[in-house]
Amino acid sequence: MYQPKTSIAVEQNSLPTMYDLPSEAVGDSGLPDQYHFWQGELLSETFAPPPYPDTDVLVACDLNLYYDLEHPLWYKRPDWFAVVGVDRFYQKTEPRLSYVMWQEQVKPFVIVELLSPSTQKEDLGLMRGKKGKPPYKWEVYEEILQVPYYVVFDGHSNQLRLFKLINGRYQAETVGHGEYWFADLDLGLKLVFCQYKDLSRLWLRWYDRSGHLILTAAERVQQEQQRVEQEKQRAEVEKQRAEQEKQRADLAELEISRLKALLRQSGIGSDGAGSQ
Numbered sequence: 001m002y003q004p005k006t007s008i009a010v011e012q013n014s015l016p017t018m019y020d021l022p023s024e025a026v027g028d029s030g031l032p033d034q035y036h037f038w039q040g041e042l043l044s045e046t047f048a049p050p051p052y053p054d055t056d057v058l059v060a061c062d063l064n065l066y067y068d069l070e071h072p073l074w075y076k077r078p079d080w081f082a083v084v085g086v087d088r089f090y091q092k093t094e095p096r097l098s099y100v101m102w103q104e105q106v107k108p109f110v111i112v113e114l115l116s117p118s119t120q121k122e123d124l125g126l127m128r129g130k131k132g133k134p135p136y137k138w139e140v141y142e143e144i145l146q147v148p149y150y151v152v153f154d155g156h157s158n159q160l161r162l163f164k165l166i167n168g169r170y171q172a173e174t175v176g177h178g179e180y181w182f183a184d185l186d187l188g189l190k191l192v193f194c195q196y197k198d199l200s201r202l203w204l205r206w207y208d209r210s211g212h213l214i215l216t217a218a219e220r221v222q223q224e225q226q227r228v229e230q231e232k233q234r235a236e237v238e239k240q241r242a243e244q245e246k247q248r249a250d251l252a253e254l255e256i257s258r259l260k261a262l263l264r265q266s267g268i269g270s271d272g273a274g275s276q
Contacts, residue, residue, distance in 0.1 A: 016072045018090055018097050021064065035155055036114050037061070038197050039204060040080040043112060046206045046214035047082055049185035058083040064098035065108070067144055074134045076141075080112040084185070101145070109185070110149040111141055112204070115156075123152055124161075125170070142170050149182065151189065151204075158202045160191055179207075187214075 040061035047059050059082045064075040075098070083099070086106045090096045101107065113123040121127045125138030141147045142165065150163040150170055162180050163170035173180060179190030192205045192213065206214045215223065 015069065015102055016100075017103060018100055021066055021072065021075070021098055021100065033116075036079055036116070038199070039114055039153075039155070040112075042196055042203055042205070042216065043080050045216050047187075048206070048214055049084060049182075049187045050208075051184075051186055052084050055088060056085055058086050058088045058096070058099070060096070060099065063096065066098060066100045066102075067140055069102045071134070076137050078108075078111045078137075079114045081108040081147075082110050083108050107145045108147050110151060110182070111147050112151040112153065113137065115152060115154040120154075138170075143168075148184075153204055155202075158191065160204070162189075178202075 044059040044061060047057065048054070049057065059080070060078075061080050062077050063081075064077055065081065066072065066075045068074050083104070083106055086104055113119070115123055119137075122136045122138070125136075125142070127136045127138075129135035129139055135144070138150075141150050146165055146168065148165050150165075152161045152163075153159070160175050160178055162173045162175050164173050165171075177190075179188055181188040186209060188207045188209075190205060190207055191202045193200070193202050194205070194213075196203055196216075208214060213219075
């Protein structure tokens with residue numbers, strides 16, 4: 001199981017908290033469109049790593065991620081990220097306005113960026129920050145936070161890329177057949193053509209060790225409805241079979257009665273002897 005490690009060790013007193021830092025900023029590039037929102041929602045709803053209880057898993061879409069105490073207002077806003085081994089609520093009681101590394105001391109396990117034209121170069125590490133300026137995403141994820149896994153998906157070309165942190169640097173992993181297994185999570189990620197929000201396309205989906213997709217709440221309801229309907233159909237088939245058996249038995253009884261009547265009319269008793 002992946003063991004989260006603290007990345008910044010400092011005194012907690014008098015440090016800016018979630019409440020002191022902005023939770024949104026006007027003018028950010030790459031703000032989510034409808035597809036970005038739905039894909040992030042789908043990832044969040046189905047992220048269920050077996051080694052961790054739901055209460056110890058944080059998933060977030062477009063949540064400010066503050067990473068540098070020396071520059072407390074610098075942040076990145078990943079399209080989606082997951083942290084394991086941390087309470088999903090802030091101080092176990094409140095929904096999060098942002099994620100502050102120097103408070104939590106637990107870095108994300110995986111970050112997903114959905115490429116858009118305005119952020120593509122930054123997401124793929126093709127841009128480097130200038131001294132004294134906020135670094136770009138790749139630098140933050142790889143060098144500062146050292147996030148173990150970084151996933152980049154282009155929803156236009158359906159190209160999936162995945163990078164694993166090896167010796168402090170991201171190395172491209174082979175994503176065979178559009179899927180990848182995270183052994184530390186006992187969970188996999190793959191591209192699946194399916195319908196979500198009434199939109200049929202390739203979606204990023206989590207799956208279990210048996211290869212089955214982790215279902216959304218709506219899919220579980222639909223699955224249960226199908227199960228109930230199948231049970232009703234089986235019960236109806238069984239009812240029809242029982243009725244047919246009864247009809248056959250009734251017909252057989254009628255035939256026996258008819259034959260007995262014919263025998264009596266012929267003067268032959270039920271014991272086969274004729275009358276004297």
